[in-house]
Amino acid sequence: MSEIATAFKPWTRAEMAQRIAADIPDGAIVNIGIGMPELVADFLPQDKEILLHSENGILGMGPKPSPNEVDYDLINAGKQPVTLLEGGAFFDHSLSFAMMRGGHLDIAILGAFQVAVNGDLANWATNDPNAIPAVGGAMDLAVGARNVFVMMELLTKKGESKLVEHCTYPLTGLGCVSRVYTDHGVIDITPEGFVARQLPPGLDLDALNQRAGIAIRAS
Amino acid sequence: MIDKTRPDTRSCVADIPDGATLLVGGFGGAGMPHELIEAVIARAPRDLTIISNNAGNGTTGLAALLAAGLVRKVVCSFPRQADSFVFDQLYREGKLELELVPQGNLVERIRAGGAGIGAFFTPTGYGTPIAAGKETRQIDGRNYVLEYPLKADFALIKARRGDRWGNLTYRKTARNFGPVMATAAKVTVAQVEDIVPLGALDPEDIVTPGVFVDRLVAIGTGAAQ
Numbered sequence: 144m145s146e147i148a149t150a151f152k153p154w155t156r157a158e159m160a161q162r163i164a165a166d167i168p169d170g171a172i173v174n175i176g177i178g179m180p181e182l183v184a185d186f187l188p189q190d191k192e193i194l195l196h197s198e199n200g201i202l203g204m205g206p207k208p209s210p211n212e213v214d215y216d217l218i219n220a221g222k223q224p225v226t227l228l229e230g231g232a233f234f235d236h237s238l239s240f241a242m243m244r245g246g247h248l249d250i251a252i253l254g255a256f257q258v259a260v261n262g263d264l265a266n267w268a269t270n271d272p273n274a275i276p277a278v279g280g281a282m283d284l285a286v287g288a289r290n291v292f293v294m295m296e297l298l299t300k301k302g303e304s305k306l307v308e309h310c311t312y313p314l315t316g317l318g319c320v321s322r323v324y325t326d327h328g329v330i331d332i333t334p335e336g337f338v339a340r341q342l343p344p345g346l347d348l349d350a351l352n353q354r355a356g357i358a359i360r361a362s
Numbered sequence: 363m364i365d366k367t368r369p370d371t372r373s374c375v376a377d378i379p380d381g382a383t384l385l386v387g388g389f390g391g392a393g394m395p396h397e398l399i400e401a402v403i404a405r406a407p408r409d410l411t412i413i414s415n416n417a418g419n420g421t422t423g424l425a426a427l428l429a430a431g432l433v434r435k436v437v438c439s440f441p442r443q444a445d446s447f448v449f450d451q452l453y454r455e456g457k458l459e460l461e462l463v464p465q466g467n468l469v470e471r472i473r474a475g476g477a478g479i480g481a482f483f484t485p486t487g488y489g490t491p492i493a494a495g496k497e498t499r500q501i502d503g504r505n506y507v508l509e510y511p512l513k514a515d516f517a518l519i520k521a522r523r524g525d526r527w528g529n530l531t532y533r534k535t536a537r538n539f540g541p542v543m544a545t546a547a548k549v550t551v552a553q554v555e556d557i558v559p560l561g562a563l564d565p566e567d568i569v570t571p572g573v574f575v576d577r578l579v580a581i582g583t584g585a586a587q
Contacts, residue, residue: 198465199389199535215391216536222390222419222443233534235541235569236389236415237473240466244486268491275450276462277442282492283466286485317489317505 151345153326177221203231243287251288265312285316297327371401386414387519393536417441417449439465475511476545517547528575
């Protein structure tokens with residue numbers, strides 16, 4: 144490991160979430176996936192109106208309720224109690240997935256196991272034969288949202304890169320990811336391949352390429 | 363005179379036979395018709411096929427139905443959850459068949475089943491293991507997968523209020539699959555908090571028109587689990 148790489152401190156999950164939140168434009172309709180992306184909701188800028196969609200039938204989802212406001216008929220995709228903003232709406236699952244599949248959401252933020260250089264996404268199953276598969280709404284978001292952002296750490300716990308030439312895990316969607324927010328920087332997926340959009344202080348492109356084990360170009 | 367109200371949950375599910383296919387509403391606990399499921403468990407039809415978004419949480423609702431050993435097959439989008447231990451064990455023991463369906467395909471297949479659609483092409487799942495062996499087509503440069511409708515013998519759903527014609531309103535995100543599932547079964551049973559006189563529901567607020575509902579039973583206002 145080079146000196147540069149050892150001096151560098153990866154972004155925390157909160158820093159990754161902040162970065163994503165800052166990139167969401169005013170007026171955007173956004174679906175935040177369950178798991179790590181849920182952090183993004185904590186950093187949405189107050190000076191912008193961003194409407195959160197939840198697959199189970201909410202547009203205009205609000206933050207967590209206070210303990211005395213908890214209502215288990217008002218939950219998010221992760222089945223946690225939430226609130227509804229003024230102007231928010233409820234609707235059935237058919238309409239909710241029409242919003243997703245029909246291209247009415249501006250951004251979906253999803254977790255991932257792997258993202259390939261062509262934008263293929265794998266985020267619903269591993270090849271572990273003992274794992275129980277569950278797909279939920281991920282495939283609908285992958286094909287339907289106008290922009291699919293992935294939030295994930297660059298490396299697995301074993302140190303393998305999650306940015307890959309070809310996904311080896313079962314696919315969620317083909318060529319659907321446009322940008323990946325990692326703890327090692329923000330990487331765009333372009334027709335020319337992975338392009339580094341922003342790197343954490345102390346990490347240069349060579350060190351990133353070394354860690355990712357795949358070509359990432361300068362922007 | 364049309365009166366679809368029933369005095370109790372037992373009489374709503376008394377004719378569910380062995381081998382029946384059941385649509386069961388709910389997303390997690392919200393909209394889960396717990397009391398109707400309890401009545402199904404008491405009647406104990408065997409070899410059921412359950413179509414629902416999840417495969418049970420904790421030990422109540424669908425989880426209790428699975429634990430009772432009455433279910434042969436589950437069609438759902440998201441069985442694995444932090445508290446899906448009942449399903450997990452039965453599945454690992456090979457006692458349950460699972461058909462995993464992406465959530466949007468699940469609801470659209472049910473919608474198609476209730477709306478008289480023969481099949482539909484959807485982009486969801488194209489190129490993934492979900493689409494393996496299925497017919498595909500390119501339309502306007504985009505790839506689609508052919509998916510077939512889902513129908514059931516019974517639909518068990520939870521709504522907020524109903525009247526004797528079967529008109530239903532819902533509450534917040536407990537609406538989820540209810541309105542769609544109500545359309546796709548030979549017999550749709552709704553449990554509601556209360557049954558109100560005809561005309562008491564604002565027609566602008568009715569989400570499920572009574573034509574889709576065969577039986578309804580008042581449960582009272584129990585908080586969702």
